[in-house]
Amino acid sequence: MLTAIILVCSTAITPELSDCNRSNAVHVLQLPENANAVMCMLHGQAYLAATVLGRELRADERVKVVCLGGGGRPARAARID
Secondary structure, three states: OEEEEEEEEEOOOOOOHHHOOOOOOOEEEEEEEEOOHHHHHHHHHHHHHOOHHHHOOOOOEEEEEEEEOOOOOEEEEEEEO
């Protein structure tokens, strides 16, 4: 099972999205577990899109979805523009 972590990061703080993590993100959301990596990514994107936060992203903010496996290790990460 995978848990989706949604990170909203400012390009002023982390110009490279790959450097975005929980400690430097402007907003961090954690979703319940999903069965696989594809569903984890899709649910992460859909969840954010359904929130006020997702609809009101600033021009200098980028979103990164990280799917963590049972051991807390990243299973997959995706950039959302």
